[in-house]
Amino acid sequence: DRTSAPTSLTAKIPLTVVVTAMNEADVLRETLQDNLTELPNGEFLIVPAAASDDGTHTVLANIASEFPDRVRIEAGDTGSKAGDLNQIWSLIDTPFVLILDADERVNRDSVAHGLQTMLSNPEAGIVQGRKVATHPSSTTLSAFVTIERQHSTWIDHPFMDSAFHAGHFAGSSAILRRQVV
Numbered sequence: 001d002r003t004s005a006p007t008s009l010t011a012k013i014p015l016t017v018v019v020t021a022m023n024e025a026d027v028l029r030e031t032l033q034d035n036l037t038e039l040p041n042g043e044f045l046i047v048p049a050a051a052s053d054d055g056t057h058t059v060l061a062n063i064a065s066e067f068p069d070r071v072r073i074e075a076g077d078t079g080s081k082a083g084d085l086n087q088i089w090s091l092i093d094t095p096f097v098l099i100l101d102a103d104e105r106v107n108r109d110s111v112a113h114g115l116q117t118m119l120s121n122p123e124a125g126i127v128q129g130r131k132v133a134t135h136p137s138s139t140t141l142s143a144f145v146t147i148e149r150q151h152s153t154w155i156d157h158p159f160m161d162s163a164f165h166a167g168h169f170a171g172s173s174a175i176l177r178r179q180v181v
Contacts, residue, residue, distance in 0.1 A: 009112040011041045013119070014094035017106075020081050020172070021048045024102035025055035031105055032063055036070065038108045043094060044070055047084050050077040056102075092178055101172040114175040125180035129173035 017039060021028055036044065044067070048056050057075070064071045074091060076084025085099070096118060098111060106129075114127040137143050160166045 009115045009119075010039055010108050013096060013115050015039065015042050015096045015098055015111075015115070015175075016092045016094045016178075017042045017044045017098045017100060018085065018088070018092070019044065019046045019100045019102055020076070020084060021046065021052065021056050021060070021102035022081075023049075023052050023054040023056060025052075025059045027103045028056060028059050029063065031103055032071075034105050035100065036067060038106050039098075039111060042070070042098070044072070045088060045091065046071060046073050047076045047088055048073065049079075049081075049084065050075045051079070089181060095178055097176045097178050097181075099172050099174055099176065104173055111175070118175060118177060125177050127175045129175070 017035065019032065019035075032044070032046070036042075046060055046064075048060055060073050064073050072091075074088045076087060078084050078087055096115060098106070098114075100106065110129060114129060117127045118124055
């Protein structure tokens, strides 16, 4: 029941927010500050790709100095997002992990609903969030992506679940139970 997940869960449940970034200097400051505000008790572990060459590392160093108790930076040097996540996983000590891309913004209530789902279903290992465009009809590409995401959420995911008993993971915007990984 979506109405039963109190937003206060985001303040009570230990959560590490892992943000991956590759050449994201132009969006990182804004989205990270928004996410720090939305999840005031979250620990943030930022994983910039070592190969980033657009100023991402400088932006992150500045943010980490502004929030030394909440933001850690661990450069990923494996050459892939998945490899970088595997590399830093042992640094996470909270029971739940929210994985985000650098350009994603979270909603505190959505995170609370995801945490409530995890707490209510101890066998669940992942809750995939639904990505929504900020301005879904601002461009033709935004409109197309919005329609594609709706199709995927309404048709593909239920089909994969019923036909193959397989969950969907888009690579970000998901809460994972740390011990499962």
